[in-house]
Amino acid sequence: MPVITYREAVARALREGLTEDAGMFIMGEDVGAYGGAYAVTRGMLKEFGPRRIVDAPLSEAAIVGACTGAAMGGLHPVAEIMTINFTLVAMDQIVNHAAKIRYMSGGQYHAPLILRTVTGGGAQLASTHSQSFEHWFASVPGLKVVTPATPYDALGLFRAVREEEDPVLFIEHILLYSARGEVPDERYTVPIGKADVKRKGDDITIVAYSRMTPVALAAAQALEAEDIDCEVIDLRSLRPWDKETVLESVKRTGLGLVVEETWRTGGFGAEVASTIQEEAFDYLDGPVGRVAGEEVPMPYNRALEQAAIPSPEKVAAGVRKALNR
Amino acid sequence: MITSYKIVEHLDKKALHSYYRQMVLIRTFEERAGEQYMLGKIRGFLHLYIGEEAIAVGAMASLKPQDYVVTHYRDHGHALAKGIGAKEVMAELFGKATGTTKGMGGSMHIFDRSHNFAGGYAIVGGQLPIAVGLGLGASYRQEDRIVLCFLGDGALQEGAFHEAMNMAAIWKLPVLFLCENNLYGMGVPVSESLAKKDIYKLADAYDMPSLQVDGMDVLAMREVTQEVADRIRSGNGPYFIEAKTYRFRGHSMADPSVYRTKVEEERWHMKDPIAAYKEWLLEHHFAMEAELAAMDLSVEKEMEEAVKFAEESPNPTASALYENVYAK
Ligand SMILES: Cc1ncc(C[n+]2csc(CCOP(=O)(O)OP(=O)(O)O)c2C)c(N)n1
Ligand SMILES: [Mg+2]
Numbered sequence: 001m002p003v004i005t006y007r008e009a010v011a012r013a014l015r016e017g018l019t020e021d022a023g024m025f026i027m028g029e030d031v032g033a034y035g036g037a038y039a040v041t042r043g044m045l046k047e048f049g050p051r052r053i054v055d056a057p058l059s060e061a062a063i064v065g066a067c068t069g070a071a072m073g074g075l076h077p078v079a080e081i082m083t084i085n086f087t088l089v090a091m092d093q094i095v096n097h098a099a100k101i102r103y104m105s106g107g108q109y110h111a112p113l114i115l116r117t118v119t120g121g122g123a124q125l126a127s128t129h130s131q132s133f134e135h136w137f138a139s140v141p142g143l144k145v146v147t148p149a150t151p152y153d154a155l156g157l158f159r160a161v162r163e164e165e166d167p168v169l170f171i172e173h174i175l176l177y178s179a180r181g182e183v184p185d186e187r188y189t190v191p192i193g194k195a196d197v198k199r200k201g202d203d204i205t206i207v208a209y210s211r212m213t214p215v216a217l218a219a220a221q222a223l224e225a226e227d228i229d230c231e232v233i234d235l236r237s238l239r240p241w242d243k244e245t246v247l248e249s250v251k252r253t254g255l256g257l258v259v260e261e262t263w264r265t266g267g268f269g270a271e272v273a274s275t276i277q278e279e280a281f282d283y284l285d286g287p288v289g290r291v292a293g294e295e296v297p298m299p300y301n302r303a304l305e306q307a308a309i310p311s312p313e314k315v316a317a318g319v320r321k322a323l324n325r
Numbered sequence: 326m327i328t329s330y331k332i333v334e335h336l337d338k339k340a341l342h343s344y345y346r347q348m349v350l351i352r353t354f355e356e357r358a359g360e361q362y363m364l365g366k367i368r369g370f371l372h373l374y375i376g377e378e379a380i381a382v383g384a385m386a387s388l389k390p391q392d393y394v395v396t397h398y399r400d401h402g403h404a405l406a407k408g409i410g411a412k413e414v415m416a417e418l419f420g421k422a423t424g425t426t427k428g429m430g431g432s433m434h435i436f437d438r439s440h441n442f443a444g445g446y447a448i449v450g451g452q453l454p455i456a457v458g459l460g461l462g463a464s465y466r467q468e469d470r471i472v473l474c475f476l477g478d479g480a481l482q483e484g485a486f487h488e489a490m491n492m493a494a495i496w497k498l499p500v501l502f503l504c505e506n507n508l509y510g511m512g513v514p515v516s517e518s519l520a521k522k523d524i525y526k527l528a529d530a531y532d533m534p535s536l537q538v539d540g541m542d543v544l545a546m547r548e549v550t551q552e553v554a555d556r557i558r559s560g561n562g563p564y565f566i567e568a569k570t571y572r573f574r575g576h577s578m579a580d581p582s583v584y585r586t587k588v589e590e591e592r593w594h595m596k597d598p599i600a601a602y603k604e605w606l607l608e609h610h611f612a613m614e615a616e617l618a619a620m621d622l623s624v625e626k627e628m629e630e631a632v633k634f635a636e637e638s639p640n641p642t643a644s645a646l647y648e649n650v651y652a653k
Binding site: 029030032033034035037055056057058059060061062085086088089123124125126127128129294295296297299300301302303304307308 | 368369370420421426428429430431432433434446447448449450451479480482483484485510511512513517518519580583584640641643645646647650
């Protein structure tokens with residue numbers, strides 16, 4: 001099977017969308033001549049022209065709002081917000097408007113807007129540029145949220161997102177763009193709201209998403225040497241999220257550990273952990289563990305930044321604790 | 326735009342020389358920073374101020390020490406011009422405990438309270454309302470203090486700009502908005518991202534006085550900001566200045582600048598603010614070649630020391646991770 005990067009997978013998904021869907025266009029900051037801050041849209045301005053690849057002013061609120069309006073009017077916009085940190089400037093348009101259109105209009109209008117953005121830390125960009133907010137959006141009825149961790153899932157999920165009739169946040173991770181993975185030439189889709197068991201195991205269920213998936217897999221790999229057999233589930237979607245797959249796994253392993261990059265308080269891991277204890281309590285051999293980011297604004301200094309983000313070592317420690325080892 | 330300088334009558338040779346040295350200092354600092362970035366000593370985003378030095382130096386010369394400066398992420402030049410030590414700024418870029426924010430903020434977030442440098446802000450437009458608030462504080466407490474707020478042309482496109490301009494204007498706050506119009510916000514020309522052709526006229530929407538100045542001309546910057554700062558200081562409310570300039574390097578170290586033409590770049594290099602000022606100083610006999618060369622040399626030395634200082638400084642300790650999230 002051909003191997004491509006995460007960046008190439010997203011670019012392929014976008015090209016496919018632009019080619020197959022005449023109503024689709026990309027609007028964002030520096031998506032055109034610059035080629036996208038993370039080089040995802042490189043070359044697309046030449047291929048599709050300035051009507052489809054729209055360099056927008058530095059106006060996040062208006063980018064999301066204009067794409068919402070265009071979606072209400074029957075188009076299929078892909079709004080690119082350079083990083084998730086800047087979605088805060090557009091929060092009102094996303095949460096108060098895009099998310100509410102269908103419900104608030106009694107179903108008369110809807111906004112099939114795709115909002116692509118980039119989450120995560122680890123690139124030493126310091127506190128304003130290293131945050132993970134996907135769980136905030138995942139708590140908003142009216143929005144859907146997907147967080148692919150592999151090239152395969154990025155392409156497959158984007159295809160599914162294109163079928164949606166409501167706003168979806170498609171959230172990429174800053175450190176995953178060069179990650180490589182197999183992607184078949186044949187058409188496939190990855191359904192929204194379906195988790196993926198990235199590794200089978202019997203001793204404990206590790207639940208992760210986005211870049212924490214490869215981090216959890218690295219931990220699982222390392223723990224083999226200690227004869228610990230981890231199952232690793234990649235949620236892939238945060239809203240809706242696939243509790244069935246998680247519950248089925250935890251019922252089998254008897255232990256759960258949730259890993260996420262964002263701050264622990266109010267993190268998505270809290271949602272997963274509480275759902276597990278609510279619905280699989282009798283199957284648990286111990287409390288559901290959590291590994292999350294340190295509760296600090298992200299520091300610039302490399303060692304401190306590394307200390308703030310969950311690592312395979314921290315995940316492994318979480319596993320050992322859950323197993324009383 | 327200004328071409329002959331009234332201000333020169335009020336300046337001595339020492340001041341004229343100091344502008345030269347400061348510009349060279351900023352340029353050399355940025356060159357060293359770029360090199361250290363390539364060596365992997367500096368990480369994250371690094372936005373160089375090369376080409377725009379005359380703005381920071383000319384504007385800052387009309388400030389009093391108690392005046393606040395707030396700015397964006399392209400902030401090293403502003404920090405150095407406000408008098409913050411090159412060692413401390415370089416150490417910050419290295420993420421060291423001796424840096425301006427002890428390695429916590431990095432290049433885009435320089436702060437130094439002892440110099441009333443109230444921050445580099447990396448969310449475009451984010452610094453503007455904060456500048457308004459600092460101005461509000463100064464006005465509330467009737468302090469002799471103004472706020473110099475730098476912004477890029479890109480910030481004009483954010484809602485925060487318009488909200489801040491309006492607020493500063495209705496409350497007549499002591500804020501000098503200084504827009505560095507370097508013609509691009511990342512890869513997009515301002516002509517394609519802003520409906521207003523003459524940026525400074527945006528201030529008309531708020532009945533705020535404004536002007537345009539050649540940002541490649543340190544004396545013009547000096548003259549204009551002195552007049553404007555005096556005016557603000559005497560209680561006449563905010564002012565907006567558009568300084569026309571050009572960044573000689575890419576947006577950040579990650580940017581190959583494919584969206585600009587060589588012709589355009591060369592045209593602006595001809596207006597190099599340092600070369601032009603040097604020529605002016607020599608031509609008007611305010612300096613001799615040897616004096617300028619001596620300054621160049623002393624800057625070189627200062628930068629060598631700054632890099633050495635940054636290199637040899639300790640990293641923050643692990644416990645720093647949890648410091649300063651709250652007072653307690
Ligand atoms: C709200 C927000 N949107 C986008 C960005 C990414 N970004 C950083 S700098 C920049 C361009 C800003 O251009 P300008 O204000 O003209 O300043 P210059 O870099 O030219 O000095 C962009 C888009 C950001 N930091 N914040
Ligand atoms: Mg600019």
